[in-house]
Amino acid sequence: MIHIPITHLISISTLMFFIGIYGFITRKNLFTILMSTELVLNAGALNFVAFNKYFYPDNLQGHFFALFIISVAAAEAALAIAIIIAIYRNFKNIDAEKINEMKY
Amino acid sequence: MNQVVFYFLSAVILVFSLLTVTSSRILRAAVYLLFVLIATAGIYFLLGYNFLAGVQLTLYAGGIIVLIIFAIMLTGSAGEKLERPSLNKFLLAILISLIGTVTSLILFFAYHSFPVIGNEIPATVKMVGASLINPGDNGYVLPFELISVLLLAAIVGAIVIAKKATR
Numbered sequence: 020m021i022h023i024p025i026t027h028l029i030s031i032s033t034l035m036f037f038i039g040i041y042g043f044i045t046r047k048n049l050f051t052i053l054m055s056t057e058l059v060l061n062a063g064a065l066n067f068v069a070f071n072k073y074f075y076p077d078n079l080q081g082h083f084f085a086l087f088i089i090s091v092a093a094a095e096a097a098l099a100i101a102i103i104i105a106i107y108r109n110f111k112n113i114d115a116e117k118i119n120e121m122k123y
Numbered sequence: 124m125n126q127v128v129f130y131f132l133s134a135v136i137l138v139f140s141l142l143t144v145t146s147s148r149i150l151r152a153a154v155y156l157l158f159v160l161i162a163t164a165g166i167y168f169l170l171g172y173n174f175l176a177g178v179q180l181t182l183y184a185g186g187i188i189v190l191i192i193f194a195i196m197l198t199g200s201a202g203e204k205l206e207r208p209s210l211n212k213f214l215l216a217i218l219i220s221l222i223g224t225v226t227s228l229i230l231f232f233a234y235h236s237f238p239v240i241g242n243e244i245p246a247t248v249k250m251v252g253a254s255l256i257n258p259g260d261n262g263y264v265l266p267f268e269l270i271s272v273l274l275l276a277a278i279v280g281a282i283v284i285a286k287k288a289t290r
Contacts, residue, residue, distance in 0.1 A: 023129050026231050028166075031133045033227045035140050035159070037220040042144030044216035045208035050149055050195055054156050057187065058140055061163055072170045076243035079254060082172055083263050089182050090270050094277035096187045100194045101281035107198045108287070 028069040036062035049103045049113045056099075057092065064088040129169055135162040147205045153192050160184045174251050 035058055042055030064085040071081025107113050139158040146152040160183045167176035195201050208216070244250075258264045 023126060027129075027133070029231050030228060031136055031166075033224060033231070034137060037224045037227075038137075038140045038144055040223065041216045041220040044219065045212055046144065046205075047208070048149060048200070048205055050191060050198075050200070051144075051152055051205065053191065054143055054152055057156060057183075058143065058159065061160060061183070065163055065166065068167060068170060068172060068175065072172075078244070078261055079246055079251070080261075082175055082246055082251075083254065083266070085172075085175055086178060087266055087270055089178055090274065093182055093187060094273055096190060097277050097281045098284070100190055101285035104194060104197060104285045113198055113200065 025069060025073040028073075029066065032062040032065040032069065035065070047115050049099075049106070049115055052115065053096065053099050053103070057096070060088060060092045060095075125169060129166065132162045132165045132169070135159075136166075147207075149195055149203070149205060150192065150201045153188060153195060156191075157184055157188045160188065172246050174246065174248050 039055045039058030039062060042058065043052060046052050046055060067081040067084045067088070069081075071079065071084075075081070103113055106118060110118055112118075136159055139155045139162070142155040143152050143159060146155060160179065164176045164179040164184065167173075167179055207213075254261060255263050255267050
């Protein structure tokens, strides 16, 4: 076991998570919103791995959860990019504030 | 030695995640996100999960970031500068993030004596592969198959959504 307190690992993933939340609220471009989502997902996976390593080292549940999070993130990114490209084709811009056809 | 590497990787993660959400150039933001993901893979290596770190590097850093950069190029938005968020939105986001961070950190540091259960087992590639196709206890064959169906659905969906409408 490496000598790093688990609180430090969890602090890192917490900060990464809330930086992602910050980006999700302030950003307007759809691609940067997608990147903030990736930050949030990555922080979640890191948390799973940290808890597995420190509390339940006799099996690999958190490790497999992180694997499945990564593959779900891949599927999500592919679909999100397909949607963004379709939106760009119809509206000629990808600004989340200007795409408001369904708002009213 | 391990501690030095860990704190270096943590600093890289923090600095580059902040740059990812604040950078005004979209392509630079994507490259900063790449650094964050590579540093996370480094932490996985440090914890002894080599296979997971490899998957993180090839799928996340190699696959998703390249996909995002390609799509940025396709929509021709690589050169444009992103505008700053309005003050209201900025304050709201800062408030939410700070409240969340402070609450979580106080909770984590209040419970500093966590119980550790069982002995450590190494996560070799052989064990990971055997667990993924094992239908019994500690086996993950059902989520594995579900993920494969999900990926197939995502491929078909992405093609249908992104292709040009024919009339």
